[in-house]
Amino acid sequence: MSGFANRTSLARLAAGAALAGLVSVPGIALGQSLKDQIVGTWRTVAIYNETGGTKMHFYGDKPVGLTMFDRSGNYMSYLSKPDLPKFAAKNRLKGTDAEYRGVVQGMIAGFGTYTVEGDTVTIKHVASSYPNRAGTTEKRTYKVSGDELTSVNPTAASGGTSYAKLVRVK
Numbered sequence: 001m002s003g004f005a006n007r008t009s010l011a012r013l014a015a016g017a018a019l020a021g022l023v024s025v026p027g028i029a030l031g032q033s034l035k036d037q038i039v040g041t042w043r044t045v046a047i048y049n050e051t052g053g054t055k056m057h058f059y060g061d062k063p064v065g066l067t068m069f070d071r072s073g074n075y076m077s078y079l080s081k082p083d084l085p086k087f088a089a090k091n092r093l094k095g096t097d098a099e100y101r102g103v104v105q106g107m108i109a110g111f112g113t114y115t116v117e118g119d120t121v122t123i124k125h126v127a128s129s130y131p132n133r134a135g136t137t138e139k140r141t142y143k144v145s146g147d148e149l150t151s152v153n154p155t156a157a158s159g160g161t162s163y164a165k166l167v168r169v170k
Contacts, residue, residue, distance in 0.1 A: 035116035037144040042067045042166035044079055051160030058158050059106070067166060075114040075123055080107030104129070108157055119143060130157045 044065030049056045058081075059065070065079035085102040087095040095103070110128030114121055119141050125133045140153045147168040156162035 033116070034119055034121070034142060034144065038069045038116070038121070038142060038149065039071050040069065041169040042069075042149050043169050044164060044166050047079070047162060047164040049156050049158050049160045049162045056158075056160075065166075066169070069114060073113050073115065074111070076111040078107070078109040080109075110134075128157075133157055 044059075044063045044067065047057075047059055047063050047065070049058060059079060060081045060083070062082050063079060064082050065077070067075075067077040069075055084106050085099055087099045089095065108129050110125055110130070110133060112124045112126040114123050116122075121140050121142050123138045123140065125136050125138070127134050138153065138155050140151055142152075143150045147170075149166040149168070151162070151164040151166065153162040153164070
């Protein structure tokens, strides 16, 4: 093999190795489908609902939330205000009406299964802290850009359309 051919082969090998390394880095999605890109754990960094042109930040400026998608099609999500009221009693079954109202209005959690078609994620809710959601199906649009996930939910449990930004947990 000539010196030129040997260097060309080595250059191709090095380029292939570099490309393989890039594809394996989290957040790099060369040709990956949304189904592959959303797998993992995502932290909510911003969320608001919009109804009739009015924006409402039900979970404050710094929401506390995690959303998880596993490879088997399972989904789990928790979202709350960062300052949910503490109960005076040291027993969750002995809260006051005001304490219960503050918690119910300041958080939502649930789990179920999901499927992906294009940029649409269909979530089938098995259980939710908002019982009306259990047994229902929602379609949301998602977009992944690096380690950022944006979500649009036109059927938000608080009414209107919800817009969220999440970041991948590493």
